[in-house]
Amino acid sequence: SIVDQSLRRLKTERIDLVQFHWWDYAQPRYVEAMAWLDELRREGKVRNLGTTNFDTPRLAEILAAGIPLVSQQLQYSVLDQRPADRLAALAARNGVGFLCYGSVAGGFLSDRWLGAAEPATPLENRSLVKYKLIIDDFGGWDLFQQLLRALKTAGDRHGVDIATIASAWVLEQPQVAAVIV
Numbered sequence: 001s002i003v004d005q006s007l008r009r010l011k012t013e014r015i016d017l018v019q020f021h022w023w024d025y026a027q028p029r030y031v032e033a034m035a036w037l038d039e040l041r042r043e044g045k046v047r048n049l050g051t052t053n054f055d056t057p058r059l060a061e062i063l064a065a066g067i068p069l070v071s072q073q074l075q076y077s078v079l080d081q082r083p084a085d086r087l088a089a090l091a092a093r094n095g096v097g098f099l100c101y102g103s104v105a106g107g108f109l110s111d112r113w114l115g116a117a118e119p120a121t122p123l124e125n126r127s128l129v130k131y132k133l134i135i136d137d138f139g140g141w142d143l144f145q146q147l148l149r150a151l152k153t154a155g156d157r158h159g160v161d162i163a164t165i166a167s168a169w170v171l172e173q174p175q176v177a178a179v180i181v
Helices: 002-010 030-042 056-064 086-094 126-138 141-158 162-171
Strands: 015-021 046-052 071-075 097-101 176-179
Touching: 002 015, 015 030, 015 071, 030 046, 030 056, 056 086, 071 086, 086 097, 126 141, 141 162, 162 176
Parallel strands: 015 046, 046 071, 071 097, 097 176
Antiparallel strands: none
């Protein structure tokens, strides 16, 4: 199996965490795949299991199947607070911590963009395109600039930059175990 190959390559007897992602919920075998990973956990080859970008109903389905999860990797920022409600409540009930990417929105939540004009398209890479769409969904460039000014004010009070304040905000949210920067 791929896990056995990884164990040999890493020269270890157990992988600490396997994060599982599933692209297409129309193909419903994700619970079956997680059950297979759980077998590897019970055999001692994997210490912990987590998921990546599962929505609330599918995460609930995995947990209801008796598969113990310790983490859910997902996008979470002061701009994108989708995990805050139902997903965070489900995670809290089941001891699942969030490993959060996007906490600085690909660099948009930084001093670099404070007072800057709205970037022209096309942007440099897909990541920036994605985070610019999140800014648009948040309320647009003017509201984003207001947010940056507020984060800058908070950062100045603590002697840190906007990105640090944005990351600290995510770390303070329920169920957040870590930010991935």
